[in-house]
Amino acid sequence: MKPLHLIPDDVNIPFLKFRKIFYIASLLMVLASVGLFFTKGLNFGIDFRGGILVEIKTNGPADINALRDNLGSLGLGDVSIQEFGEPDDVLIQLQRQDGDEEAQMAALAAVTNALGDDVTIRRSELVGPKVGGELKEAGFYSVVISLFLIMVYIWVRFEWQFAVASVAALLHDVLITIGFFVITGVQFDLATLAAVLTVAGYSINDTVVVFDRIREYLRKFRKMEIPDLLDLSINSTLSRTTMTSFTTLLALIALFVFGGEAIRGFTMALIFGIVIGTYSSICVASPLLIVLRLKRKIPEAEEGQEAGA
Amino acid sequence: MLYFTKWKAALVLLVCALGVIYAAPNFLPAGTLATESSYLPGKQINLGLDLRGGSHMLLEVDTDSVLRERYDALADAIRTELRQEQIRNRPREATANGAEITILRADDVEKAREIARTAEPNTELSGEGNNIVVTYNEVAYRELIDRAIAQSLEVVRRRVDELGTTEPSIQRQGENRIVVQVPGLDDPSRLRDILGRTAKMNFHLVNNEKTAADARATGLPPGTMILPSADEGDGIREYLIDRRIVVSGDNLVDSQPTFSDGRPVVSFRFDAAGGARFGDITSKNAGRGLAIVLDGEVISAPRINEPILGGNGIITGQFSVQEANDLSLLLRAGALPAPMQILEERSVGPGLGQDSVEAGEFAAVLGLVFVIAFMVISYGRFGVYADIALMMNLILVLAVMSVLQATLTLPGIAGIVLTVGMAVDANVLIFERIREERRNGRTIINAIDAGYRSAMSTILDANITTLIAALVLFSFGSGPIKGFAVTLAIGIITSMFSAIWLTRLLIAAWVKRSRPTELVI
Numbered sequence: 001m002k003p004l005h006l007i008p009d010d011v012n013i014p015f016l017k018f019r020k021i022f023y024i025a026s027l028l029m030v031l032a033s034v035g036l037f038f039t040k041g042l043n044f045g046i047d048f049r050g051g052i053l054v055e056i057k058t059n060g061p062a063d064i065n066a067l068r069d070n071l072g073s074l075g076l077g078d079v080s081i082q083e084f085g086e087p088d089d090v091l092i093q094l095q096r097q098d099g100d101e102e103a104q105m106a107a108l109a110a111v112t113n114a115l116g117d118d119v120t121i122r123r124s125e126l127v128g129p130k131v132g133g134e135l136k137e138a139g140f141y142s143v144v145i146s147l148f149l150i151m152v153y154i155w156v157r158f159e160w161q162f163a164v165a166s167v168a169a170l171l172h173d174v175l176i177t178i179g180f181f182v183i184t185g186v187q188f189d190l191a192t193l194a195a196v197l198t199v200a201g202y203s204i205n206d207t208v209v210v211f212d213r214i215r216e217y218l219r220k221f222r223k224m225e226i227p228d229l230l231d232l233s234i235n236s237t238l239s240r241t242t243m244t245s246f247t248t249l250l251a252l253i254a255l256f257v258f259g260g261e262a263i264r265g266f267t268m269a270l271i272f273g274i275v276i277g278t279y280s281s282i283c284v285a286s287p288l289l290i291v292l293r294l295k296r297k298i299p300e301a302e303e304g305q306e307a308g309a
Numbered sequence: 310m311l312y313f314t315k316w317k318a319a320l321v322l323l324v325c326a327l328g329v330i331y332a333a334p335n336f337l338p339a340g341t342l343a344t345e346s347s348y349l350p351g352k353q354i355n356l357g358l359d360l361r362g363g364s365h366m367l368l369e370v371d372t373d374s375v376l377r378e379r380y381d382a383l384a385d386a387i388r389t390e391l392r393q394e395q396i397r398n399r400p401r402e403a404t405a406n407g408a409e410i411t412i413l414r415a416d417d418v419e420k421a422r423e424i425a426r427t428a429e430p431n432t433e434l435s436g437e438g439n440n441i442v443v444t445y446n447e448v449a450y451r452e453l454i455d456r457a458i459a460q461s462l463e464v465v466r467r468r469v470d471e472l473g474t475t476e477p478s479i480q481r482q483g484e485n486r487i488v489v490q491v492p493g494l495d496d497p498s499r500l501r502d503i504l505g506r507t508a509k510m511n512f513h514l515v516n517n518e519k520t521a522a523d524a525r526a527t528g529l530p531p532g533t534m535i536l537p538s539a540d541e542g543d544g545i546r547e548y549l550i551d552r553r554i555v556v557s558g559d560n561l562v563d564s565q566p567t568f569s570d571g572r573p574v575v576s577f578r579f580d581a582a583g584g585a586r587f588g589d590i591t592s593k594n595a596g597r598g599l600a601i602v603l604d605g606e607v608i609s610a611p612r613i614n615e616p617i618l619g620g621n622g623i624i625t626g627q628f629s630v631q632e633a634n635d636l637s638l639l640l641r642a643g644a645l646p647a648p649m650q651i652l653e654e655r656s657v658g659p660g661l662g663q664d665s666v667e668a669g670e671f672a673a674v675l676g677l678v679f680v681i682a683f684m685v686i687s688y689g690r691f692g693v694y695a696d697i698a699l700m701m702n703l704i705l706v707l708a709v710m711s712v713l714q715a716t717l718t719l720p721g722i723a724g725i726v727l728t729v730g731m732a733v734d735a736n737v738l739i740f741e742r743i744r745e746e747r748r749n750g751r752t753i754i755n756a757i758d759a760g761y762r763s764a765m766s767t768i769l770d771a772n773i774t775t776l777i778a779a780l781v782l783f784s785f786g787s788g789p790i791k792g793f794a795v796t797l798a799i800g801i802i803t804s805m806f807s808a809i810w811l812t813r814l815l816i817a818a819w820v821k822r823s824r825p826t827e828l829v830i
């Protein structure tokens with residue numbers, strides 16, 4: 001049996017010809033994401049905002065309205081009540097209470113009392129204002145530090161144009177993934193932040209593979225015009241790029257569908273990020289090298305080994 | 310390149326064998342581990358609280374209150390000395406910033422400063438004009454805080470131990486925080502109740518000159534204070550009591566829940582000194598009320614009918630059975646040196662943890678099956694080799710996690726699933742390269758060789774960047790996120806071994822055995 005080739009061997013898509021379209025599309029997506037981030041804002045979970053979360057299991061399908069009446073009468077501010085995966089599984093979230101940590105404890109006690117003994121509490125989380133602020137700060141630093149370290153690494157391994165282009169692609173992916181969260185309103189918590197960082201790692205991984213090939217071809221095909229060379233590099237690695245994204249997506253989709261409600265937001269972020277990361281490493285990172293005026297350096301020592309292989 | 314030296318091949322196989330041996334305990338039911346442990350390593354992966362169920366709590370010790378108390382005492386000591394020297398002074402509100410005293414006559418200030426300077430070692434003197442401020446220096450401050458935290462840890466440990474759960478973990482974090490992790494707890498609100506209270510219990514005499522309401526209206530008699538009632542069921546909302554502590558809770562040696570007249574009560578027993586004082590007080594003050602004060606609230610204030618000489622007594626109050634149990638537990642475990650606040654709490658019931666493990670396992674296996682099938686469809690025989698490496702990679706992840714006793718969390722399972730997808734990446738890179746090299750007309754062995762060689766630096770670059778993200782996540786993340794970073798990092802490292810060395814060994818063995826004339830890839 002002949003193995004399946006997802007991408008034909010002689011693939012030759014002129015990606016660079018469409019680069020203006022990609023630039024515009026990417027720019028629009030990034031600007032929209034940033035704009036939405038500052039206007040609509042992320043739906044921060046209690047990890048960052050502080051507050052209370054209780055997941056309960058009811059006997060038989062839950063009566064959401066009754067729960068809403070019951071908990072709404074406690075005077076604890078906005079209470080969000082939603083079905084969580086199953087009809088008898090309910091997620092209750094309370095915004096951060098005014099006052100210090102004591103006030104949060106009192107609110108949690110009030111909620112568990114009001115729920116009574118008919119329901120099973122499967123999970124309860126309480127994040128005080130102090131910790132919420134600290135987690136937000138740590139989260140912000142972790143994103144910044146990762147991006148910085150990755151850029152340093154790429155800089156050491158490649159020329160500066162590659163470092164700048166790869167970090168631009170990386171920021172592009174991170175920003176658009178955050179935009180995705182703003183648009184869908186999916187809650188942004190510690191787990192989704194981890195997903196965003198993983199997307200960063202994955203996206204750079206994809207980009208590096210293409211850049212490695214560009215570097216190799218720069219040495220090998222000395223007469224070729226840079227845009228043609230970039231196209232050739234992207235096309236030669238296209239099969240790998242799609243294969244890897246596809247297998248990773250296969251595994252993630254299994255997790256998204258069957259992994260349970262608790263990590264659905266997390267896997268959703270990963271799935272979206274991998275799709276956008278694959279797009280950016282093909283359509284954004286490499287074309288950017290032209291904008292950055294990538295030049296061919298010709299070290300004299302290597303002059304002799306003209307592309308014979 | 311394609312031919313392995315004997316020792317290299319042996320090394321690869323040895324690593325695989327060790328992986329299988331160390332991963333093995335995870336596939337045995339927990340009960341059989343003890344008996345098998347004679348020839349198998351007995352360590353299983355640690356499941357995080359989100360998977361096994363349990364409570365995580367982050368507490369902050371109010372160190373300011375420790376300081377305030379100490380400065381209050383220090384100011385008292387200095388004022389006693391000042392009084393002996395006939396220096397008139399006025400105390401200031403106790404704060405955590407130092408013991409502050411105002412000297413009333415300017416002439417006395419110089420002498421007063423001298424007294425304050427020598428009142429206690431390791432202190433520093435400051436303050437301007439008539440004000441004297443004494444603060445602890447860095448050494449004494451550190452020692453004070455460290456001691457308060459150490460005491461708090463000890464009390465927390467005793468309280469948690471009373472719950473009778475296995476393997477609770479209680480650790481200091483940063484300067485004044487304590488992390489408590491209790492696996493397998495049925496009722497997290499219980500933990501909240503017993504950790505949220507200072508449990509400082511003292512006995513005070515109830516003032517018999519005025520009622521609390523009169524005192525509010527006409528002013529407090531000297532040396533008294535008004536405290537609220539813990540329970541307003543008996544109609545009394547506040548008590549006017551003497552400030553002086555007649556017997557302190559530090560003298561308690563035991564406390565048990567029991568019943569009196571069919572109602573739950575808490576019995577207690579004093580040590581010799583406490584018993585003697587208690588006997589003395591109850592002999593001299595028959596007819597007065599004795600207020601039992603817990604954390605600034607009066608639990609009850611029974612009338613003293615007769616001297617209580619044995620050092621035993623009971624506390625009555627509006628207790629439920631649970632409350633009586635908790636109170637006696639708190640009294641047995643002792644009071645915290647300072648109040649604690651719960652900054653963060655995360656509890657997962659056992660049912661949810663079990664469901665999460667099952668869902669995660671199912672998803673992981675399903676994802677694995679998809680990927681395995683897809684690799685065979687795409688790369689034929691080579692896909693099979695990559696799949697063997699993939700399975701080996703999973704085994705190695707389990708083995709490394711067991712050996713390191715790393716904690717597996719729910720996001721950690723996602724990390725493993727993600728590794729499954731990414732682990733094949735190295736093989737995809739290699740195989741795609743082999744395809745290219747074949748198209749370029751290389752011989753079979755040459756193509757395989759070149760495939761591995763050229764893909765190598767790409768694989769390294771790609772994996773190191775992901776590893777950077779994982780390491781940053783590990784150092785900044787908390788709990789479950791750390792679990793994700795751990796599995797991701799371990800998975801990346803083991804996948805480099807399995808995807809590069811193991812597949813190469815398998816392919817080399819195949820080439821050597823069957824001398825293929827055509828490469829189907």
